[in-house]
Amino acid sequence: NAGVMQNPRHLVRRRGQEARLRCSPMKGHSHVYWYRQLPEEGLKFMVYLQKENIIDESGMPKERFSAEFPKEGPSILRIQQVVRGDSAAYFCASSRSPGGAKNTEAFFGQGTRLTVV
């Protein structure tokens, strides 16, 4: 059973380009979370999705950022018109049941390191 798979591991984009980050949850997991880790800062929640639904996007910037988790295929975090401040590590986690529930363990991917030049 493969763990949470994120790709690419490293992504370099020029300012103004689009970045697409992919996350395949663990088998049997239908809950996906995206987190951002800015340089020298802690991890911050961005968005929580279930299959075909965004449940909570309260941590995601209102502009340029979007996320989806289609019926088939990986979850995608999309950043349009990237700026230098978007440079960060983006982590995906998945769980079998809702994250707020007791005894729900989250499993993390290796992260995607985005560098905007």
Added chain:
Amino acid sequence: KNEVEQSPQNLTAQEGEFITINCSYSVGISALHWLQQHPGGGIVSLFMLSSGKKKHGRLIATINIQEKHSSLHITASHPRDSAVYICATSGGGADGLTFGKGTHLIIQP
């Protein structure tokens, strides 16, 4: 809104020392997680606990629900334990995890 505080922020110790990292939070939660992150690496879950104490090898995690406090202990520390240790909570009104800022641990040989 839950606030998660960790201490110390940085810790350097000699190989073999007993290590303690502390975490406190401000609201009732479903569970508390201890995570490990090596530089440039992914995040590994060490423990998830909602009460009492758990042990895995040289690592021990405890939680006091009434005090809203948890500790992570490392016995007989080794240089390979050098990493960032992150405390996180689930529940408490949040859908995802709420994280502390992490503790940078360096174990010198």
